[in-house]
Amino acid sequence: MTTPCPDTKGYFLTLSCPNRPGIVAAISQTLFDAGANITEAQQFDDTGSGSFFMRIMFDVVKGGRTEADLRGIVDGVAREFGMDYRLHCQSYRPKVMILVSKFDHCLVDLLYRWRIGELPIDPVGIIANHPEDTYRDVDFYGIPFHYLPVTKDTKAQQEARILELVGESHTDLVVLARYMQILSNEMAAALSGRCINIHHSFLPGFKGARPYHQAWNRGVKLIGATAHYVTRDLDEGPIIEQDVERISHADSPEDLIRKGRDIERRVLSRAVRYHIEMRTILNGNKTIVFTS
Template sequence: MSAASVNGTAATGGFRTLTLSCVNRPGIVAAISHKLFELGANITEAQQFDDTESGKFFMRVVFSPFEGWKPERLIPEISALAAEFGMTWTIKENARPTRVILMVSKFDHCLVDLLYRWRVGELAIEPVGIIANHPASVYEGVDFCGIPFHYLPVTGSTKAVQETLVLQLVEETGTELVVLARYMQILSNEMAAKLSGRCINIHHSFLPGFKGARPYHQAHERGVKLIGATAHFVTHDLDEGPIIEQDVERISHADTPEDLIRKGRDIERRVLARAVRYYTEQRAILNGRKTIVFLD
């Protein structure tokens, strides 16, 4: 069965990105290229991957209006082509920022970093809300730039109600991506299912070796030589969703637990920012328990 997600309208100009996946067969690239040519579009970037293990084909195409551009035919004709090949596909207008909700707990380093990258134009996002399970006073000194702040505390007995409120905000704001910017709460299976494919988490890469409290202290006690971070799509499997981005940094015997924490936070910031950028630029495509990431 094919599925389509269309962001923006076909009537305006500017660059667009088409992503697709389907069972591999001859003629897919030719069909897409010819169809875009017929519609008066000029392909400026194209990436593809044939997954021989699953037999699936993945493609990302950036195109812009050219001579004879027929915007009113774009969605209907791509839809028809997708039905023919059994494609799952999306089209996004590149100039339109992705509507994002940022969720945070006590540690705000990832939140602050994402807000900065948004302010300077590095990330094409539109933050429509910040959700925290701590009051605003915890984030004294953080400039929320007028973004609505929602204090939604959560306990074991209130988790279902709190998640209902979160999903209401997602729906009301037209949120396309939820970012767990060091949100130190486990989402319920129901919540993870409803946000499937549009929720990104960040965590240190010590799992599953060092679980629980004080993981950097545990790592220091074991004398680890590399620390890192992982950004992934959220699923019902805790911290085991499809990986989008990872990074590591070498450390030495001279580093204290505090050094590890400082360096770890820096890795978390940059890994999460890259993962969010890959998502907004339509570079990350789900492939079962893995992702296809078309790097620039």
């Protein structure tokens, strides 16, 4: 993006680098010299890895800087400290592709939150491995729908088509909204850092199929859901958000599934919001999440 960002919107900046004295002072001075006013700042020093993480919100109050200008300015301090950083205007709306299978509760929730303005995203497509009439009660609001059935023999071709659609639409984020297909290693790698999955279990426990039945068979007293970034390792990507709900011996597997749907919806929506507000920073096999 190279267009000016409205002063009232401002920017997000996240960064990570090896920890050393002077990082906060240097980035603060750099932004001040660029005519910026910091409105919010959060930081974390991971003593275990020796890494430093920071999220900053700021407004450009003078100078009329474009995002390209700011990137050039931040590049200097980033090189000095060996920083990886991301910078976006706060009015930026990422393009999101949603993948779904039979169960549509997470899809419907994301579309609702988008429609009322709670999630500032631009949905560019819905991809499903079930036909459109499976979702006949769902209003897609004109979002393109792509029916891409998949079998063991057609998986490679189906995933290639998904990646084509992601590329053609300039998708920034792929959301697996209860998409019940295991991504190949190649596809997981292609979407690294920009694909969020909702797992209907409190990972790392009860991975794979029928987790609520697994939980019921073990007599658990809490069930939950986990949103995480997708990696080559099945259901082991960096965790973004989790939540739980208490259950009892009187709950059936169907009760667990019903309660689990509510947890899944809210966990996924929070994870997507954290990502698009640049509140997440990858830290190896974990995430730093600067919640509001």
